[in-house]
Amino acid sequence: MLPGLKAGFTLDASLEADSEQLMWLGLCELRLMNDCRWPWLILVPQRPGVEEIHDLTPLDQAMLTFETNMVAQALKKATGCTKINTGALGNIVRQLHIHVIARSEGDAAWPGPVWGHGLREPYSSSEIRRFAETIKAAL
Structure with missing residues (x-):
């Protein structure tokens, strides 16, 4: 969404491939898995x-x-989820990144972790735009 604004910073290729840029905050680039x-x-x-x-x-x-x-407060407000999971694992992707995940009872992996559960289901382009607008409004 914001091409060419990296200012010398290189995003890990896995993060680039698996997520979509939503916006820049003060320190962080905010991305959607x-x-x-x-x-x-x-x-x-x-x-x-x-x-x-x-x-x-x-x-x-x-x-x-x-x-x-x-971001956690905005995600909880935007989704009405049961729980926010926040983590910085970095075992596979070493570049520092923080996951903020909205979880609800009855979701596909509840109450277990989301990592390694089933196959990824990508958003459509219009769904990404809608979600980005919802998060920006909540922020």
Whole structure:
């Protein structure tokens, strides 16, 4: 959605392939995981070479916490979900990124984790646009 604005930052190829850019926050690029089974957002701090939260400066750590909380609140408001799952695993994709996932009782993997559950179901282009507008309004 915002081509050419990377400013020297390179997004991991897996994140690029599996998600769609929604917007830029102060520190992070906000992305939508392209799997319509769960409303699933990803925050990627725009800092080269950062793999862990403790690799960020204290100011960036505070900003990441603020942006993660802001996105989690907006996602909960927009979806009316039962629970927000937030995590930064990085076992496969080492680049620091934070998953914020809306979970509801009865969803495809409830109460288990979403990782490795079934096959991904991509959004249509119009669904991505609608979801992006909903999240932006909630933010």
